[in-house]
Amino acid sequence: MMRTRPLKVALLGCGVVGSEVTRIMTTHADDLAARIGAPVELAGIAVRRPDKVREGVPAHLVTTDATALVKRGDIDVVIEVIGGIEPARTLITTAFEHGASVVSANKALVAADGAALHAAAEANGADLYYEAAVAGAIPLVRPLRESLAGDKVNRVLGIVNGTTNFILDKMDSTGAGYSEALDEATALGYAEADPTADVEGFDAAAKAAILAGIAFHTRVTIDDVHREGLTEVTAADIASAKRMGCTVKLLAICERAADGASVTARVHPAMIPLTHPLASVREAYNAVFVEAEAAGQLMFYGPGAGGAPTASAVLGDLVAVCRNKLAGATGPGESAYTRLPVSPMGAVVTRYHISLDVADKPGVLAQVATIFAEHGVSIDTVRQSGKDGEASLVIVTHRAADAALSSTVGALRELDTVRGVASIMRVEGE
């Protein structure tokens, strides 16, 4: 039985994602209607530059007044694909106040202010869905919020930024340096003109915050996420990883502490063994491991960005939100009941791979080993090599608190016999 009065959708933003949303809503209107149980129609599209030619976008729907659009009162669902904090936040809040539910692809906003947005949705009996905010088309938010709602997630570990994965994949496969690989990513459209959000890890950190909050049923914002980008990863680091049977990936890692009393969330480059499934994630693909108590280890893989994949996630949410509207219900809202605090990076237990340039004379290794022992860090392997009075030590530690590892490195730098710390990288996925 199909309702004939259509559900009305306002689209905020008509760039790469918005125009795909428009295209699919137009070409697949019958399928969407059948799956929702009522027709759904685009009632307005807010853009910044109205005179830009947008193929397939009905000109009479285009407006520059986004605020008036969300205030119309007859809008059932607002799709926000503008990105950034403002005006997106104000528009979403206004939409809730005017009775609309919201589907957003905005990782930055949800990661900065998700709790307030969820509260605004709940106060107005509306839905806030944002599958597209994390890893594009890959279903992750819904599986964590719903499929694993009866399980206990202990760890989320993944590649959630396609740009940086493309860069690291190029460095690994061609031996190129960071700048060269970034140039190629930019030329091919994988990196933006200003790549800061990607290469400094802000994008991945926002996704880590969202995943951690949902996975552990607590509140995590982007400010809680330890963040290191990949701008300092060198061709030498990649080569060194290869010698260890590893590759380097920019990982987002969310973990429940061993005692269960806190969680951590972090983004940084790390070495992972070539045998780990994440090692074979190529180009701009994303992949996320989820470890849960009962389910065991799950992996989700797919395109993490792009107009069509992101639109797929947006429209999946649109169907769900429309169904909820018709049923007079709302889907799962924020679940932050565990109130687990987020511990700082120092509390994370991990392993370090450290390359030191040292003086080539007897006793250096003993000195270095003493520093590790004094900081309670146990050494797994040491590889020593020397030529012409210079020598290098490559040390891989056992698992220890990041704070202990970090202060070990600090103390090593103080040694006269240590001429420099050539690289430090964490080792994960073992």
Next chain:
Amino acid sequence: MMRTRPLKVALLGCGVVGSEVTRIMTTHADDLAARIGAPVELAGIAVRRPDKVREGVPAHLVTTDATALVKRGDIDVVIEVIGGIEPARTLITTAFEHGASVVSANKALVAADGAALHAAAEANGADLYYEAAVAGAIPLVRPLRESLAGDKVNRVLGIVNGTTNFILDKMDSTGAGYSEALDEATALGYAEADPTADVEGFDAAAKAAILAGIAFHTRVTIDDVHREGLTEVTAADIASAKRMGCTVKLLAICERAADGASVTARVHPAMIPLTHPLASVREAYNAVFVEAEAAGQLMFYGPGAGGAPTASAVLGDLVAVCRNKLAGATGPGESAYTRLPVSPMGAVVTRYHISLDVADKPGVLAQVATIFAEHGVSIDTVRQSGKDGEASLVIVTHRAADAALSSTVGALRELDTVRGVASIMRVEGE
């Protein structure tokens, strides 16, 4: 705001999965309550053998009268983990009639009679959820039903039976024959005493039917699924696959025809390239590729069976169904509006790898090639080898209709110079 009157759950079956469900509902009661918004309690557990000792299962809840349990009238949700067609079907239908929603892990029943069960659920305003019926803990039903509800799925291809993957993985890694690998699977508990459902592909075919129906929004039953088991896969087939840079997997493949007017669903052993992500799925793990128009290629990976993983999927559904109950709504029901017919195997477009034992004399290849040409099947590669008057031809075809490939093989068998068809296997995943 938490409701204090608990939702009541009846559990039908308390084997490997049921006892895990009981354990998690007991030990994680607070988490479930927080996520649902109301406490949830086990009100009864129906078993066949009441005197069997079940650790952690409250004895006062155990009954042998499943019918009376589902008829009690105060049950909100019935969890069915008995398996098989009857009495499961009658109990589920009775549960709907008495106001309960149902969570089931029963692939055989859903694949045989899903439409009628969905109709019964809808007639009674109840939910029917069965994430656990396909690939254990791996979220697949929900992503297909909900996450991809705004997209157009064209293909589902995966390893959905852990037992057969374990057997094929052993054959591949050790060179063992089928019987030897089956024995090891049985000894390690990966295969049941009667392995028919797994090794003849019935289990995978049930899952293929469920996945195809959901993916293409049409009705597909297990009888629509072309099914070949792996009992005839030989060590020689595996060795032959290796020479081609392939491995052999038992695949479930659901496809929309190129013209969009029909779908196909099939389960059979197939060669896939070692570079394909499914090739590296080891032991009893499952993995499923989903190809959708907008989303592109997604993969879902994880443990496909086992008590705890299956319980994870059951409990995820339980949380969803309970939330729906509290909201006075139901989740997505059957979606079969496309009414796409299921075409027979002959209509599937695929490639064959064929090994022929032939007479070692001039003109044989010409004869064989003529047969292929007469049936409109184009040959990709031929490898000819001979010794002592005997020769073999290994032929890999281009893509053609399975019916044409099949009649080509029939005609080859008629040739005097073809002494035997040593093996035929489809080639997929390219």
